Amino acid sequence: MSAEPHPTLPPVRLHSDAELARDALVAPLFARAVRLARWAGPGTRVEIGGELAADQLPQAAAVLGLDADDPDGPVHASQAWRVAVDTGLVDVTEPDEDADDPAYGTAEPGEDLALITGGAPGDVLDLWLAALDTVLADAAVPDLDDLVDALDDGGGLDFDRLDWNPAREADFLDGVLANLYLLTVSEGGAGQGPVPLPVLAASMVVPDDMGEPTDAVLEQVSDAMMRLDDQFRQLEPIGLVEFRPVDEELMAEADDDELLPDPALADEEDIARYGMVRLTALGLYGVRARMLEAGVEAPAIGGLADKGADALLEAVSHYPEHAAQAEIEQWLAGRELPTAVAELLDAARGDDEGAPLRRLRCQQALAPAGPEAEPAVRAVLDDPRLGGLARVWLAERGVKDVPAPDGAMVFWLTVDTIAAQLAADGEAEELPQLMESLTGHHTGFFDEVWRVEHPATADVLEAMGRLHPDKKAAKEARKAAFKARSRRH
Incomplete structure (x- = not known):
């Protein structure tokens, strides 16, 4: 491929x-x-x-x-x-x-x-x-x-x-299947919904940076649609796709340069007349196998089950949250829980750029763990990088004798949590509320947080300066970010 x-x-x-x-x-x-x-x-x-x-x-x-x-x-x-x-x-x-x-x-x-x-x-x-x-x-x-x-x-x-180049045509079809695969797995890994044929054709023709497509580009999209209509008719019998072809009446009514749906169409049935395609479960397997053969990295959930905790956390740090959770569950399923928890906590250590997100995925992995995980979690209570995570886990389970964190640990954990969320989801809609929640309980938060010895302190404070819903707090965050930058230099 x-x-x-x-x-x-x-x-x-x-x-x-x-x-x-x-x-x-x-x-x-x-x-x-x-x-x-x-x-x-x-x-x-x-x-x-x-x-x-x-x-x-x-x-x-x-x-x-x-x-x-x-x-x-x-x-x-x-x-x-x-x-x-x-x-x-x-x-x-x-x-x-x-x-x-x-x-x-x-x-x-x-x-x-x-x-x-x-x-x-x-x-x-x-x-x-x-x-x-x-x-x-x-x-x-x-x-x-x-x-x-x-x-x-x-x-x-x-x-x-x-005007036929065999290699070019094979590359085009491989590219179509790769785009269909990406559209499918981006929906959640199971391919729940079919893709309109015009969308798939446009993904192969319209440049990413193009605003309003020109008439010439739209004509190319129409031509690509007709090619794909013929090709998917051939691919359906082998079990690769489920395909609803372009409506024959629609093709008879329309000229080639008019065989595109009106963008204003909202009715699903009208859109479906232009063709709908979906990779089957077998199709996902087949396209992925061809990608792997071509050297493309196309992970599958469960593929990390025999890897170490460090490889697991590194990989799932780049997965969508639902996929990360599914991969973690499969990894845990084949291991003794106390040992697995200790390995996960050890892999979550570090001050590198990816460490906050590894700790977030580790916390996600520990969330469903029962009482047998408690000894391994207690073992890291004094760890400056994991102690806050351990206290949160124990407190959520109602454990009574959890030592209270000192101020330095609270501030460090706040920075680490926001850094992880920024790495996982960017500046998501929920992040301002998280920032407000984490900072609202601490008087003089921004007077102290800029001193936190965390590699992401300045970046987190700059993000809070942009996103914090309280304007006064946002201004204080920007001042604190400047102090943190100055301190590092």
Whole structure:
């Protein structure tokens, strides 16, 4: 997959291999390929390239249960046969000039066919990924009408007339799937909602820094929509996507440069007429597998279960909160809680830039822990970096003998908490209220906080100067930030 990697991909929540393998086996095109592999035998004839002999296509279509009167039946049978050959479900021997019937070769079930019923779920998924490669390659080929129009006088393809570059088309389709993957996992890792086709087409065409798209750009978006409509029709049978095509009546009514929804449309059904696409659970798995093969870092929830606490906190510091919580829960599930809590607290130490957010994720990890975590938490009460966190955890559980923090620890914990929130969510809407809550209980807060020995003190005070809802407090924060900067220099 040659699409450019996104700088930070949120982690995806994948189904189990067993569930995904079941999805693969019922994907219509893959299921047809398996049936034809079982049908292949001594009487099966193939042509150059392993294609099924033309006069056998109706029989193959019948094996697949396709309507004998359906003119597309042989087409579907040919596609399923090609998938079976490309995945190794069928072994072919191409025509031998010395054979009694040199016009045809033979075919038989391949060794990999046994993996369908006797292999592990991962074996089935490997076969499905190979089938996906075949379908993606087919989807990047122009449609038949374009190919006919591009034939030269000698019957060969005139690539200049066709305006088709195979590598460019493959890259375009990979980029589309990468953007669809990103839109899907950004919704929460499970891909709950379909994406309107115009949105996906625009993501490939409209520059990020463009304001109002020009007519020329809109025409490119329309062209991309029509390409994607054709390509997703081909990708749906392999189980990659759920797809609602562009409404045929809409295409008949509209010129190409008008085939875009009015931005004022609010009715979901009207928007859906322009096409809707959603990656399936199997599709998320397939696109991620192609990304990993291309060297793109595409994490999956559960992927850190065998890593140390330091790797866990470092990774989940860059995850959305819901994904971080899910990853932490899976990490804790395979460990003895007292030991895991001690490891998490140790990994939360540090004065580097990422340390406040690591401590926030550590606090998040400790939130559901029960009484068995208390000894490990008590062990860090005197730690200048973790003592405040430990006191909060113990106090929330109603523990009576928790030593009160001194002023220095309170101020340090306040700075650390706000620094973590800034790192996690930026200047989120809730942050001003958090600032007001943390500072409202301390008279003379800004007279003291600038002295706190925390690497983020000045940055936090500057943020409070911008965001604190109380204007007087915001002014005091700006003065304190100046003192903190001066002190460091």
